[in-house]
Amino acid sequence: MEPNGRGGRLIHMIRNLTVDPSALHSLSADYRGHSTELAAHAADLTAIARQFNVFGPVGEAFAAALAQATHQQAQLAYRLSAHLDTGAATATATADNFIDADQSVGGRIGTWW
16 A cells, blocks of 8 residues: 555555455364364275175175275375365464454554554
8 A cells, every 4th residue: 555645545455355264264163074074984985995805706806896996985085184174274374364464454553543
């Protein structure tokens, strides 16, 4: 912002930005909850993959393919879980940064008047 004219009035350089930090914190909590749930599903899939030997030699090829597919899905679930954890951390940091910026700007504005 720059002074405008004799009165030193400020020009707004960008449009107003509205942020709801509590919504970002809720989003973070939801992401962490989904992450925990996906990690549990991934662990279940990993455990199931070890039980496919019950088909015996007749179903060995089927059991191997099913175990591989289950393992792949478990790995995808673990990766998605990790991404959700990252998203949760980012949402929390973003909310906290907006709160800090708002307080900092509020303090500066108070000193101008």
